[in-house]
Amino acid sequence: MRIQTKITLHYLALSTGILVLLNAFILYFESRFNYKDFFARLEARVNITADVNLFPNEKTIAYQEARNRYLEKLEGEKEQVIKADASGHFVNVDLPAEFFDVITANGNAEYKGDKKFFAGKIVTKDGNKYMVVVSAQNPYGLQEIQDLQEILLYGFLGSLIIIFFVGKAFSYYTFAPIRKLTDKVNTITSSNLHMRLDDDGKDELAELSHTFNNMLNRLETAFETQNNFVSNASHELRTPLTIINSEVELALNQQGLDANQRDILGTIQSETNKLTQILNGLLTLAQSGYDGQKQNWQNIRIDELIWEAIGSVKKIQPQSNIEVDFADLPGNENLLNVSGNNNLLNLAITNIISNACKYSEFRLVTVKLRVDGNRVIISISDQGIGIPSTELQHIFVPFFRASNTHEFKGHGVGLPLALNIIRLHKGTIGIRSEVNIGTEIQVFLPSAGI
Structure with a gap:
């Protein structure tokens, strides 16, 4: 209330x-x-x-x-x-x-x-x-x-009726400054964090506005720091790794290396590639929470996006076994439109489908699409190893990996990245899983065709 x-x-x-x-x-x-x-x-x-x-x-x-x-x-x-x-x-x-x-x-x-x-x-x-x-x-x-x-x-x-409307008008005009303050706060996003609220006066609302302004100062500083990191980290961190990888390749191509030396250089190259993958995942994760909001958004047909994501997965994992179920598509095709950034959404759906294929050891993965009211629902279910119930709450924490995933390669960045992207598009992710039975992840996105 x-x-x-x-x-x-x-x-x-x-x-x-x-x-x-x-x-x-x-x-x-x-x-x-x-x-x-x-x-x-x-x-x-x-x-x-x-x-x-x-x-x-x-x-x-x-x-x-x-x-x-x-x-x-x-x-x-x-x-x-x-x-x-x-x-x-x-x-x-x-x-x-x-x-x-x-x-x-x-x-x-x-x-x-x-x-x-x-x-x-x-x-x-x-x-x-x-x-x-x-x-x-x-x-x-x-x-x-x-x-x-x-x-x-x-x-x-009669007095009760009059008092009700007088009380309603009284509360309406009493909260008018708060509504004005709320509207002003809602206009402030990551792209205009320089904006501030009017904090003139000595009443409680002025104190609240002053508190918001102090918070905005801290947020602006944090976002600028993050933006600077995202802008500079690609060059400052990737360049040394590229140089190391190149030098290792040159060393491996030299003649006269014994088996032990080749093993050492191979380990360095493998770990350098792993570090590069982790760095790329971290940078993408940071961009999805900040730079992603700067991208131009458009209306996206979510069924077409799913086909693109499946194609991307099969290029990386040709042995993937993916089944598409579009039996519940609505008669109005406009309901399948979602407002967002195509590249980011493609990345999120690709990560989820890729995880389903990998952790099910390439058994059948089913992708379903349906519309419920004003929401587009994408369901990805597999027949894989599942996630222990005590660990479900941690799977969206960066670098967290379930206790039964040691035999599978990964860095624990894919699902947190997908969650960031879906949240950026004002959606949510739901998950249910049972060990040795399988996992189902549902992605809920607001339809742009309502």
Whole structure:
């Protein structure tokens, strides 16, 4: 998941939590205010009921008339005046038990039932106790709370939608400088390592740009060093080896050499040739990682390239037994096109096929070609000695050779070189092998015909 999306979701989750708490806060205090207001109205009626029924006089009569004229009649309003028995105890007739227990214990009480509210107090007159209770329903207050709940719910859902898009826009504009930085970094390749990022400012992005620039400085130095080596090593290293080889050949052509001298000179010539091959492999390996990117690329028909590679292998190893399987070729021939450098790709495929022939002791090697989605897949399978499973992870390390290859000539450069070339073409290599059964190498390249 992209960080920008994570920030949007975190922003939405945080805002959702805040809105839930705010709505709960509003609903809680609105309910408390609503109930408190209604209980206050009930208590006023309790006082009026007590005065009118227990202490009648001209003033209470005026209260009663004012109540009847101006005081609203509550829904389901009911007045009760209950007299205690001779021992001062009250008998509960139809009041809620919890309300009755509290009012008898404390002398006054408020209680909310399912849909009905109760308020009351105990009044003493002439040594007798009276429980004055007024009960009523509060449909308007409950409807008000319900309406508030709906408003808060719809407001909450609407706010979530707004917050999501605001969070998305916020994260988009927050990451705009990072996207700009990423785009600039993606334009920097080995051919323009001199380019640098803007690191003006004192914020974190300026620090990141400065860090990238320092890394680019080190990379540029390393690439220049490698380029200088590749450019100069061919002349500086090959010339002495050529001279040594020539002198050895001249010495071997001289008359009068005994068998021992010829063996010594032959060993020198053999080792010089081996050193030349290793040097050529190293230089090609270095070029594939750097100079290869400077070559002109073109669209290559991969099936034609395979035939060229097989021809190159048979020139070097005439006894090779290679079978080509093109049964799964797609109907659209354009899918077989690959963008790349023909010489480099030819070298990579040739090395893989040549290894398959050599390590299978020239038994049958099968080359298959197919297209899967946007990938061209070349499969080279042999019936050779295989690779121990514990050593598979090391076969692309330069100069590494499997423990069962001592009887075969090689320097451990071919597969690393092939991997460098395939990676240069934005592809990958997969391998599976079993000792004494064989090895299959698959080359995956992006199709240029999509």
